[in-house]
Amino acid sequence: MSQQTSPVSSQSSETTAASKSPNTVANDKTATGFDPVSRRAVLPWIGTFLKPYRAKVIAAIIFLFIGSLAWLSLGQGVRLMVDEGFLQDNGSRLNQIILLVVGITALSSSAIFCRFYLMTWLGERVSADIRLKVYDHLLKLSPGFYAKLRTGEVISRFTADSTLLQSVVGQSLSMALRSSVTVIGGIVMMAITSLKMTGLVLLAVPMVLGPIFFFGRKVRDLSRKSQDRVGDLGAYVDETLHEIHTVQAYSHEDRDRELFNDRVEAIMDAAKGRIMYRSILISLVMFLSILAIALVTWVGAHDVMSGSITGGELSAFMFYAVMVAGSVATISEVIGEIQRAAGATERLIELVETPIDIPTVAEPQSLPAMVRGELAFKQVHFAYSNIREGGVEHGGEGDVIRGLDIHIKPAERVALVGASGAGKSTLFELLQRFYVLKSGSIELDGVDIAQLSPQSLRQQYALVPQESVIFACSVLENVRYGRLDATEAEVKQACIAARADEFIADFTDGYQTYLGERGVRLSGGQKQRIAIARAILADRPILLLDEATSALDAISEQKVKQALDSLMVNKTTLIIAHRLATVINADRILVLDKGQLVASGTHKELIQSSALYREFASLQLLTEDAAGLSS
Template identity: 75%
Template sequence: MSEPTAKPPEPIQSVAEPLNSSQGSAHQAANVTDNITNNVTDNVTDNITLNVTAKDKTNAFDRQRSVLPWIAGFLKPYKMKVVASIIFLIIGSLAWLSLGQGVRLMVDEGFVRDNAQRLNEIILFVLGITALSGAAVFCRFYLMTWLGERVSADIRLTVYNQLLKLSPAFYAKVRTGEVISRFTADSTLLQTVVGSSLSMALRSSVTVLGGLVMMGITSVKMTLLVLLAVPLVLGPVLFFGSKVRVLARESQDRVADLGAYVDETLHEIHTVQAYGHEDKDRSLFNSRIEDVMTAASGRIRYRAMLISSVMFLSISAIVLVTWVGAQDVMVGKMTGGELSAFMFYAVMVAGAVATISEVIGDIQRASGAAERLIELAETQVDIPVAANPVTLPINVRGELVIEGLSFAYPEHDTLVLKQLNITIAAGERVALVGPSGAGKSTLFQLLQRFYVPSNGRIRLDGIDIADLTPQHLRTQFALVPQDSVIFATSVLENVRYGRVDASEQEVIDACIAARAHEFISEFSEGYQTYLGERGVRLSGGQKQRIAIARAILADRQILLLDEATSALDAVSEQKVKQALDVLMVGKTTLIIAHRLSTVINADRIFVFDKGEIIACGRHHELMQSNDLYREFASLQLLTEEANASFT
């Protein structure tokens, strides 16, 4: 966390020469004015960042909340540290304010009276005050920065815990990239507010109030003149600031377009290079760069005009007020020390105002960030949980009964499943076949309660799954999806997703059963091999066998196999099928299949079409009785000889 850029001037510099103190103060005020201008324009520019993704929000995200009460809830567990930091903040601010009186004494009782002993005493007093202030700043800075890091961490934990509860329906409506942006960038903004901005705002508020009081005590006339100059400075800030705000928003929109284009081309770099699209992408990227520069040029021009006009008016106002004070010194209405002290307080107040303007910008930016994080943290989980959930018996048999089940995805009226009625006995092996989009994968999602049925219900061992907690229900299923999910970690940890407390030997045994141990052993680091993002170091068949090993390790009573051997070559498929045959013994198994070799040995086959079950039976029965299944089977046969064997 950085300290405010506008700091009180060094006391000795302010009073090096009594008659020139106004010039030194004016020079310092110029620096403060530049800081004010930069802070104002930076905040105007930064405020538009939050608007870039706002246009992509869903209708569910439309609540407005105040950032401070929400942050206060996270600060509450650390209230003693908050109180201590405020105490040190007040001590430090009062110490800085007292330096103005040190300046006055140095001039009037040291320089003017040529009293070296008194000057030494005052110098020691100033050094003591400075040491006290420095110690207070250290304690305040440490405590507030620690609080900022701690609160940011707690917010991330809270949001992440909520994200883990949200169903796939939520992520179907909101872009994952936007969620990640909220989770990382927005929480960092809040860390800045808590760790620095709030502290700076409180300290600067004390400084402004105390400085104005001390200025009024020193010279009421000059204090009023300073206050009269404020509207002159605010004029160009309001006029040019509005121009900068509009142009900055346009500039950030162009930058966002640029970032999106880079993300898309690099994410799909294989396709870009495979089709020789590099030159075209360079051209398109260059045009977007020029759009960014065009938008930025106008913003830069108005910002330069803003800075120059504010600097000119501010410095002119300070010079005029200093001239008035110098006239009073020359006629004896005030002393040189009082003028030096007044200018010291004036510059201190100006610096504090600059800091407050910076903090206001930070809080404005953080307000949007906090609203988005609050929306995530308080998003209602759309899978209702029973008020008094029940638990399954220790030995789950795996009987599934589906009664009158219908389902349409949220925000869609078309039914994906229509009045399904299925009873699957414990330990039975059933296959689901049919064209893509017939509802097979949707049924898997409903069985695990990732969605709530529109009508009907599902029973597991006679218990309605709506009466179970989703977490308890899902521990009864082992899933092998068609597109194997590999995480960016080691082989060992990838398989352990099936059972996090499994020993390394149990993982190895599962991999042996899944026919994955052989290729894993060929890796230089064996089971500790890092597999890369999305398992880039593995072939499709190797990914599939890792996923199967995960399901074997989980050893759950119900297996959901979504064409679990689809990515394997003939030899690997035969090996994995042998492992699956052992795994499926005594377990209820549902298989989504596109290969006949997967379903021939099923106890029953359900034929899906447009969300309905149009036939049920064994393979040879359906070949005789159902045209859709016969067509499906014929298209899957590899040879005419195989076709003859089935008929």
């Protein structure tokens, strides 16, 4: 069994994790192990998710233009009110103009409703589609990927980053587009009203755009770092809560609070720079915009006094100038959110573009209709890459499996024996093709498993791990996890065979009982019997049993062994063994040492022929009749 990794770790490792948290974007690779994504890839990537909804995107843009142009036309209403209403003291004309203004406002409001609805819907839809795509890709990545990356970091990207992207696509991006149209339209209308004053305004544009581009880039970089710090925090929370029993058992709460506080403060430190740059950006843009308006107003007032333009034209110009200034201010505010979304999107792209480390052939072969379960290891060599097995670090230590040649006949019952780190669990992983061989091949019924699709291969195995996996759903759904079409009656039969029905019957809701996250409502033995029932129901030709009765009491163990004996009939069975009772019932025992097969035979044969097996049997096989070893 692999050594459990918990938050109760050395301070030095925690410090290293904090100092090398996934914030540093290097040229070659980020601290998270992901390759950095080109900034130019963000918009096209989002565009691929918008493409299926192009009709709604076009409609939203149309309504955006209608709403913006309607608001811009209000400036002419202001001009008419001043020149043809107030200055000419014409009440009836003023009434007509007011009605016109109300009509334009109604049109604009309707367009705003449609635009807001469509953009918000698109934000939700795009976020949902991105989550579907990311999750689909995550399911294709091997356990090796998750052994190298903390799942809390993945969850943070999957949830927090996609939620931020949803907010930006649905709201901030819409505001930025509307404001951009308003700026362009406002400048055009200002030019129609007065070229001279418009020219003066345009002189101020570079002063406003400069800070937007400069500080916007800074905000994007710092936003990426901030999101990475949040991911690190999520990973730590996931780890401590997952291992809460160990945390509390060792009174590690105070230390965990300190470490959690360090991560929270790291988020604040990363956010300070982003907040500072955003604040500078907004205030600077506002100041420059209002300064430009004030100077242009001063010039315009002199032109009205000289008779160059009318008071209505100056009023209309000022209306457009204020509208443009407000839109520029809006852009400066939302640019920070857009840049944050860009950083979040880069993190999502990194997940989606993570290479699938288990390659598949373009045209996979098919297994026979009736799989016999014949297995063959042919000169198999394998080395982990920074993966732990049995608590022993193998990364950089050479091959874990060295030149293994094993032939297992159909329906043969084989026990794997060896010290921790000998490669027993690794063989289970390789059989299911969770890792790629360094060299050699593994064959199932004469077919190289590398030529099969991973799904069709894994459908031939029923696995009962030492640490039983229980999902946060009902007993019924847990047992039929490997056979979704099973009826409740079939589930019950499997549970009876696994001796699980006796405790399930005591539950108030029976087979509909919710078992809680990771099966917290069950004891270790109950979890194991649920896992065995799952394997019985799956009814697959090959059984992989990793000490499947280790968590059972003596009475339950005897009952489950009877169920397993009937289950193993006509099925190829591989058993990782730590108990003598398991070993002596096997057709053959394989003794592994440092990834090599050193002995093979029955219990009696090995006691006579293998010194390593005798030593292992006397020291590590848990048995009540150890005295019988010498017989």
